[in-house]
Amino acid sequence: MAKKQAEFIWFNGNIMPWKEATVHVMTHAIHYGSSVFEGVRAYHTPHKGTCIFRMQEHTQRLLDSAKIYRMTIPYSADAINQATKDIIKKNQLKSAYIRPIAFYGDIGMGLQVPFGQETELVIAAFEWGAYLGEEGLKSGVDAGITSWNRLAANTMPTGAKAGGNYLSSQLISMEARRHGYQEGIALDINGYLSEGAGENLFIMRNGIISTPPRTAAILPGITRDTVITLLAEMGYQVREENIPREALYLADEILMCGTAAEVTPVKSVDGIKVGNGGRGPITEKVQDMFFGLFNGKTEDKWGWLTPVE
Ligand code: PMP
Incomplete structure (x- = not known):
């Protein structure tokens, strides 16, 4: 049971x-x-x-x-x-x-x-707390790229959140954990960055922010859309573009986001430190704005909050 x-x-x-x-x-x-x-x-x-x-x-x-x-x-x-x-x-x-x-x-x-x-x-x-841990929210998680690619576009639609798709996610996160990482990152069948087992990814370098496009075998996350909107509010435009693997190793900051993971910094990928190895300044600002929606510090201009009562 x-x-x-x-x-x-x-x-x-x-x-x-x-x-x-x-x-x-x-x-x-x-x-x-x-x-x-x-x-x-x-x-x-x-x-x-x-x-x-x-x-x-x-x-x-x-x-x-x-x-x-x-x-x-x-x-x-x-x-x-x-x-x-x-x-x-x-x-x-x-x-x-x-x-x-x-x-x-x-x-x-x-x-x-x-x-x-x-x-x-x-x-x-x-009730369910921070998916990647409270500590992960503050200081970031260690992630690794797995040997499993995400689904090819003409095999199963990653844009549908269907039960069967999560066999792929399980392989990704199991392999990552076996290698000592907290979360796995997958590439698509063309070798470009796709997403985490249950999170979308944003990478930042020299103030330029990019995220894989819908065509990179991602589930287009609602938190991804939230992060894009909050970044726009802060004056940053996000590029939706194919991202090569090495960009992860050269990023100043990487963040993972999803309903379960919320907005979590990534502090290393495949054992290579991301930026200074902690939460970067843009990630911290996005997190503040994101959690600000719930503590009242960020005005909900978008009507995203539906009171239960
Ligand atoms: N990708 C995958 C594979 C997921 O399972 C999730 C979580 N639903 C996400 C991305 C993030 O989506 P959302 O922000 O809508 O939760």
Whole structure:
């Protein structure tokens, strides 16, 4: 049974105790990876109470991922958003990691999913601290480039956040950990920088900031978009361009970002120190602005915070 991380789970329209939210062993998604999901965070803010960060965008991406795979999620965006608020409230969470997941259940064996087959929908919400550690947020993490490339564009769409894609992410992070790094970085099949196992990357040198484009086998992250927007606010334009591996070794600063990892500095790549080996000044400013959204120091001009109440 899944380790209990909260009292309740939202499952197909009902809120039920964590331990009762189970599926059959013949669940299609277990056999074939046929799920699409999201990772969303809610933060406790002093000015607006508990707020879900960029909820609309996450729900839209869930629906987009389902569309790519011709999946029918039998709930509207509004219903999913309301359910997300409901499960946070029901679990009395001040801050939360939220995991909506739509998947094919026990619909029978075989790859042929009946036309119009509806998915199940689960929304879990529980407390989850800094994914790469509190220390990582301050002083950075050691990362390594893995021998596994990200998916080729015409094999599986990396722009869909689908369960099956995360076998690639697991290989990347397992190899990185085996080599003593906290996170793995993958190249695409052309040898250009792609992304971390669950994070997008930004590299900075001489005040120029670049990030891999959508065509470099990335999941175009919502935090990536947030960082681009905050950097623009600070007067920096980000170049979305193919980045060669050696640029990682020559960077003044590198940051990783994602809903789980938030904004985390990278202090070394393959054992080569990034800049002075700590958190760089641009990264620190982005972090301050990012976390400022939740402590009230950064004005939410974009309407990114949705109060739960
Ligand atoms: N890439 C991958 C492979 C991811 O799993 C994630 C986390 N969802 C990201 C990038 C970052 O995306 P986001 O900022 O939307 O969480």
